[in-house]
Amino acid sequence: MQTIKRFIGDAALRRDEIGESPCTVHSFRRGKELYFLKTSPAIYTGTTYSVLREATVLQWLSGKVKVPEVVLTARDEQQEYMITRAVPGAPLAEYLKDEQRTLALFQEALRQMQSISIADCPFDSSAAMRLRELEFLISQDLIDEDYDFGAWPGLTTPQDLLARLHASMPQEELVFSHGDLGDSNIFVTDNDELHFIDLGRGGKADRWLDIAFAHRNLREDVSAELAAQLLTTDAPAKREFFEQLDELF
Incomplete structure (x- = not known):
């Protein structure tokens, strides 16, 4: 210190x-x-x-x-x-009015993250690890109190969510994941060079974790139409799983 x-x-x-x-x-x-x-x-x-x-x-x-x-x-x-x-540039959040640039920058951010080799990556951010972490946070009363289960019928308590997550845990296709890929954690320079911050959750995780966060960001802060353009294929169950996983963090 x-x-x-x-x-x-x-x-x-x-x-x-x-x-x-x-x-x-x-x-x-x-x-x-x-x-x-x-x-x-x-x-x-x-x-x-x-x-x-x-x-x-x-x-x-x-x-x-x-x-x-x-x-x-x-x-x-x-x-x-x-x-x-400090990294150079400004948060991607400042560029959302330029929708096609925003989409292209999110696509590039995903490409860069998922291009990182995990052959020697020592960081486990898998669904199983994150659920163990969530169990600890719930047990210690350390979860985000401002949660909202409105989008998911049948969920009332954090324990309900934890049970559903255990029941719906996906088969994972591991890549390197940022873990919290949103427009405030991607910095952009004038020539569209990307810098990434807030990587505490970074590590080996399913490829849809970062896609789900980027899709939600575009859907909520720009439009559902632009969010749809991010997806060349889709895995709605995985996107929902990772959005639900994030709700109590």
Whole structure:
């Protein structure tokens, strides 16, 4: 922790209010450079909310796709800490009015993620692992309280959802998955170069996980018609499974 404090020095920390995870993010400057301090409570160690897990994912991805540089990590009894250097560009969320550009950028993001070889990937983000994680979060009363089961008749409680997920767990076609591929986690430069952030859930997972998130993003924030253009084939049951899996995170 002392190394983190020394690096930040007397720089002013500015809280980032974007995001719904239990992690806390602050930005700060050293000279002309912008950095981010991300922390996660110790109870999340061993889950995909762990910033130390994210740091190892980012380090493994370095040179494969464009991700933030990990500057420092630390932990104490209360929290885990990670400092990263800011990526260039702006979030894809700022470009949604240009629908065809948005679609092309999501397609490219999916292509880049799924082109990463998983031959030596040490990160398990499979459905079975994520369900074990969800069981832990439910048992510790750490789930997102703002859940909405309205789209899925017959679900009332988190336990109902967990049972349905276990009953509908798909046969997986593993690829590298970002794990939370949305328009706030894809940064775009002026020449459409992509940089990816928030990779705590990154790892080996079914190829439809990232597709489901991108499809939902386009469907909810642009239009169902544009979302449909993302799909060359479809697996509605898998898309529903991964949307349901995400509801309590």
